[in-house]
Amino acid sequence: MRRMLAIYGKELKLYFDSPIAYIFIVVFLAATSWLFFRTFFLVKVSTMRSFFAIIPWICLFFIPAVSMRLWAEERKTGTNELLMSLPLQEWEVVLGKYFAALTVYIITIALTAPLAVVVGVLGAPDWGVIVGSYLGCLLLGAAVLAIGTFVSSLTTNQIVAFIISVLAVAALIIVGQPLVTLFLQGPLAVLVPYAEWLGMANHFASIARGVIDSRDLVYYLLLAVLPLYLTVKSIQASKVD
Amino acid sequence: MIEVEHVTKRFGATVAVDDVSFTVRPGEVVGFLGPNGAGKTTTMRVITGLMYPQAGTVKVNGKDIWADPVGVRQQLGYLPETTPLYEEMSTLDFLKFVAAVRGIPRRDISRRVDEMVEVCSLQTMAYKDIGELSRGYRQRVGLAQALIHDPPALILDEPTSGLDPTQILEIRKLIRRLGQEKAILFSTHILDEASKTSDRILIISDGKLVGEGNPQQLAAMATGEAVYSLELRGDAEALVSKLPPYFNVTSRQTTPEGASALTLACSEAGDRSEELFDLAVSVGGKLLKLSRQEATLEEVFLRLTKGGEA
Numbered sequence: 004m005r006r007m008l009a010i011y012g013k014e015l016k017l018y019f020d021s022p023i024a025y026i027f028i029v030v031f032l033a034a035t036s037w038l039f040f041r042t043f044f045l046v047k048v049s050t051m052r053s054f055f056a057i058i059p060w061i062c063l064f065f066i067p068a069v070s071m072r073l074w075a076e077e078r079k080t081g082t083n084e085l086l087m088s089l090p091l092q093e094w095e096v097v098l099g100k101y102f103a104a105l106t107v108y109i110i111t112i113a114l115t116a117p118l119a120v121v122v123g124v125l126g127a128p129d130w131g132v133i134v135g136s137y138l139g140c141l142l143l144g145a146a147v148l149a150i151g152t153f154v155s156s157l158t159t160n161q162i163v164a165f166i167i168s169v170l171a172v173a174a175l176i177i178v179g180q181p182l183v184t185l186f187l188q189g190p191l192a193v194l195v196p197y198a199e200w201l202g203m204a205n206h207f208a209s210i211a212r213g214v215i216d217s218r219d220l221v222y223y224l225l226l227a228v229l230p231l232y233l234t235v236k237s238i239q240a241s242k243v244d
Numbered sequence: 245m246i247e248v249e250h251v252t253k254r255f256g257a258t259v260a261v262d263d264v265s266f267t268v269r270p271g272e273v274v275g276f277l278g279p280n281g282a283g284k285t286t287t288m289r290v291i292t293g294l295m296y297p298q299a300g301t302v303k304v305n306g307k308d309i310w311a312d313p314v315g316v317r318q319q320l321g322y323l324p325e326t327t328p329l330y331e332e333m334s335t336l337d338f339l340k341f342v343a344a345v346r347g348i349p350r351r352d353i354s355r356r357v358d359e360m361v362e363v364c365s366l367q368t369m370a371y372k373d374i375g376e377l378s379r380g381y382r383q384r385v386g387l388a389q390a391l392i393h394d395p396p397a398l399i400l401d402e403p404t405s406g407l408d409p410t411q412i413l414e415i416r417k418l419i420r421r422l423g424q425e426k427a428i429l430f431s432t433h434i435l436d437e438a439s440k441t442s443d444r445i446l447i448i449s450d451g452k453l454v455g456e457g458n459p460q461q462l463a464a465m466a467t468g469e470a471v472y473s474l475e476l477r478g479d480a481e482a483l484v485s486k487l488p489p490y491f492n493v494t495s496r497q498t499t500p501e502g503a504s505a506l507t508l509a510c511s512e513a514g515d516r517s518e519e520l521f522d523l524a525v526s527v528g529g530k531l532l533k534l535s536r537q538e539a540t541l542e543e544v545f546l547r548l549t550k551g552g553e554a
Contacts, residue, residue: 017332084294088322
């Protein structure tokens with residue numbers, strides 16, 4: 004546990020010692036705030052729905068940018084050789100790095116709280132929905148980040164890691180949407196419920212309604228744990244071949 | 245104590261390390277010598293548990309890389325070949341990080357880091373980012389992280405590469421000092437370095453151990469062997485045909501002055517110069533030059549690593 008914390012501390016330090024974390028945070032806040040306030044005062048309804056609706060799409064690009072360096076950079080510069088010569092289990096390194104990146108994301112999300120305050124001051128929003136939506140953001144981010152971590156562990160190139168992560172997450176987001184399910188006709192129609200279950204946006208929308216359903220929690224938990232497990236396996240496998 | 249037992253490591257079809265076994269005892273500095281690409285780094289990576297071999301095992305102080313890889317790494321300090329370090333971190337932060345991962349108790353960390361900064365003369369660089377350090381200082385930071393937990397065994401992959409002569413001497417001195425109690429395996433492709441720094445030398449070539457012994461023993465493998473070079477005016481053909489069987493003509497040229505320049509390898513011990521002189525006289529030739537050179541460690545190395553061509 005202490006060793007994992009040391010990894011966590013190191014990764015967090017690397018995020019905040021370099022401009023990366025600050026650039027991410029500023030860009031994320033600027034993009035979300037602008038997209039939110041563009042319509043907020045026109046619609047004249049005190050709700051954050053339009054804000055949370057764009058979160059999956061912002062996360063699609065924002066989180067792979069946070070996770071792309073986690074492993075790819077270490078492999079590129081060779082520091083993973085030093086890291087792996089330290090007395091660490093693979094999962095300790097994987098989790099330490101993952102939670103550091105998750106912390107960057109959580110800080111960013113937390114910094115959007117003033118938006119909720121603005122909405123609260125101007126009207127009477129449904130706080131249950133807002134709290135649920137924030138929980139949805141957290142779960143969504145945790146899952147996307149895990150996928151990004153896994154992809155990053157497969158390559159030495161950060162750009163490749165970024166693009167593959169974005170593609171993988173985009174596929175997961177749109178697979179449950181009408182855009183895809185409408186094409187599943189005839190004998191393929193049996194796949195529709197599965198595609199809908201797989202779709203990340205559906206689960207996000209369900210939690211964002213303020214309803215915490217255990218099926219959504221299980222979905223996100225699975226989507227966070229499985230890629231991390233695969234990351235551990237991919238690192239172990241790279242030592243054998 | 246590092247025990248390497250029948251380690252074989254393949255990458256696809258290429259065999260990087262082929263059935264290598266050796267031990268490094270505490271208080272012993274072992275030089276791991278071989279040309280580039282001979283399998284030194286791969287062997288060291290297997291010892292540190294960075295990769296697993298297809299066959300064989302490594303034990304460090306009784307801990308096995310298969311059964312207890314973390315235990316093995318706890319016993320080891322490792323300096324990777326190109327000293328990869330976190331460029332954005334300062335020297336102090338980096339050493340503190342390594343100390344924490346190495347399980348040094350929190351209250352001892354700063355004291356231990358200060359000690360390492362002192363031992364490796366990093367005082368002036370303590371607050372600088374590692375990315376700003378010169379090659380020599382980076383190497384010292386690499387050594388500091390390898391030593392911070394006072395490990396009983398050290399694996400140093402080309403610890404002196406890229407350093408200037410003064411720094412090389414310092415590092416060698418440090419290795420010798422540490423080697424009084426620790427088991428140290430260090431790799432190099434510089435023969436002189438291996439013979440000056442280590443108690444024992446292992447020579448590896450194409451993944452196989454081809455020679456082992458202390459510098460004197462290895463040099464002894466060459467004694468009795470000498471190379472004679474001579475210049476003869478006269479019938480070189482006759483001289484060559486009359487040479488005793490323990491002479492072997494390795495090169496033959498004609499000098500601009502029209503004499504024959506011969507290089508002979510001799511496998512018999514002792515100085516055979518007089519014999520050659522008499523021979524030259526007997527074929528009616530005149531010796532313009534005759535010199536004898538004993539085989540050096542260098543030649544043993546070349547012979548062992550090139551399968552006897554040299």
